Amino acid sequence: MTVKAILTAAALALGVTAPALAADSVTLDFYHSQLPFLPSLIEGFRKAHPDIVIHDLAPAASYSAGDQTVIRGMMTGTAPDVYLASYASLASIADVMKDRGNAQSLDPLFAKEGKAWTAANYPPAILDLAKVGGEQYAMPFTASLPLLYVNKELVEKAGGTIDHFPSTWDGVIDLAAKISKFGDGVQGIGFSVGGLSDDWYWQMMVMSAGDRMLNDESTGIGYDNKAGLEALRVTQDIAVKTGMSVYADPKPAQQQFFAGKIGIVVESPSDLVAYETAIGDRFTMRTVRFPLIDAEKGGLPAGGNALMVLANDPAKRAAAWEFIKYMTSVAVQAEVSKASGYMPVNVQSASALQGFYADHPNFQTVFASTPAARPWFAYPNNTADGVWKGVAPILDQLQRGKLTADAALPMIRDHVAGVMASQ
Incomplete structure (x- = not known):
């Protein structure tokens, strides 16, 4: 119909x-x-x-x-x-x-x-x-809340199941690393956090750690703390520990997922019909909940x-x-x-x-x-674009293993504070 x-x-x-x-x-x-x-x-x-x-x-x-x-x-x-x-x-x-x-x-x-x-x-x-x-x-x-779109056959080949899919990022990362070992161009996960035109992916990580994008005064980041560092650590581990290819755009990972070459991608549920159509009968796609870094305090944009x-x-x-x-x-x-x-x-x-x-x-x-x-966090005075233009490259370098979480946090802090101060 x-x-x-x-x-x-x-x-x-x-x-x-x-x-x-x-x-x-x-x-x-x-x-x-x-x-x-x-x-x-x-x-x-x-x-x-x-x-x-x-x-x-x-x-x-x-x-x-x-x-x-x-x-x-x-x-x-x-x-x-x-x-x-x-x-x-x-x-x-x-x-x-x-x-x-x-x-x-x-x-x-x-x-x-x-x-x-x-x-x-x-x-x-x-x-x-x-x-x-x-x-x-x-x-x-x-x-729409973010979901993990999963290749059921690749997950099962790696020893996992959909019914008992990992509920933590450490578990997902371990599973993705096993999938990446299959070779033949197969990767475990595609989630380039700095690759969108806006910060929806990054908001997922910060909010799921129980943090806020800006402080109460809107003068700087609200995640200049232990939880913020944990969000950065997980963001880096997703890529570095799984051998993930980091892209400046989500399309390459999407196309590889459609072809059965990536085990897990992050997507909106609004793309479900489009994904199922694109995949056809090449493999069985299932969705699972996006893991919260902090299961008690975390949320999702x-x-x-x-x-x-x-x-x-x-x-x-x-x-x-x-x-x-x-x-x-x-x-x-x-x-x-x-x-x-x-x-x-x-x-x-x-x-x-x-x-x-x-x-x-x-x-x-x-x-x-x-x-x-x-x-979804809305930055004041139309500053979202200015914030993201500085944060995205830092996250890109973080996932490529060229920055540590400890080095990335003050860089993000200084950039966002500068944008807020210029308003």
């Missing part, structure tokens, strides 16, 4: 029809980056709510491009009514709303629904992803996006809330998970997905990681 057919079936399951458009309809401009399953969802909502017109704007080329368009629109009065923003963008957009004196969180709308309704649908760890300064400025729509209401008009805000409730409903969230691999943000979707999970265990792994979800 195609993605469109799946989502159309979900709309029909909700009992929607297509009555005539109401005379007193409300129109909402909806802006987002392209997601392949959104058009079918929007069509389902239109049928369920004929009195609310969703004007689906041309999608943004990327989250950053969308953010800039929205911020300009807020300055000129042309902002969309509803914006699907990345978690990393929420604080910046909320700050602009506050500066312009039109900041309105979703808290009053949640209050009208009642605490029991909220608790029954949305776990606190999920809602926290879209909070700014303790206020609910957006509703989570999709969520959640990727994904959230629905923000930028409209101030009461009628539009009420209509936008109906749109948000539909998009995060049990049935729709279950179907989005099937179509993409994203973790459902509605806790009741787990029951709706039981049969699907039984047949597709790879999709269930991320849902089991929900308690570890933490907000």
Whole structure:
């Protein structure tokens, strides 16, 4: 069944029809980056709510491009009514709303629904992803926590099993080292922490060690401590102790994994469908939870996006809330998970997905990681790019064995402090 057919079936399951458009309809401009399953969802909502017109704007080329368009629109009065923003963008957009004196969180709308309704649908760890300064400025729509994508045959050849996969990084590193000994171009793991265009991989390591990206004053790193050193040690061991090839881009490791030449890679669950398609029947791929360096204090940065209401008009805000409730409903969230691999943000979707999970265990792994979800850290004053341009090369050298953890930490500390001081 195609993605469109799946989502159309979900709309029909909700009992929607297509009555005539109401005379007193409300129109909402909806802006987002392209997601392949959104058009079918929007069509389902239109049928369920004929009195609310969703004007689906041309999608943004990327989250950053969308953010800039929205911020300009807020300055000129042309902002969309509803914006699907990345978690990393929420604080910046909320700050602009506050500066312009039109900041309105979703808290009053949640209050009208009642605490029991909220608790029954949305776990606190999920809602926290879209909070700014303790206020609910957006509703989570999709969520992804990092997973290990594993070649089952290579793991078993090395003496491991999926059911008893290592739960610590030291165990994963030992298993990956055994896989690397097979020869013929096979490597145990592909996880170049400095190889992304942003610091999502590095946030995984710092947060899983129970640390923060910046200190309370936002003047420097929050991991200038023993836990930070441990995050750097593990980052280096992943590469050095397994003979891993370090890349400046994740694509080479992905392609080698597809070809059956790498045992373990780190990925988002949103790539599950794409990975399964690319691998075909070459080998059996399974997903396992990303190990926390500190099992008690550690967490993981959640990727994904959230629905923000930028409209101030009461009628539009009420209509936008109906749109948000539909998009995060049990049935729709279950179907989005099937179509993409994203973790459902509605806790009741787990029951709706039981049969699907039984047949597709790879999709269930991320849902089991929900308690570890933490907000993706957003650097203040658009400093994320400046921070990462200095940190990434240090991590690259660390994984190549050209720097020790003890040498890397002060280099990162000084660079980040310099970036923060220049603002």
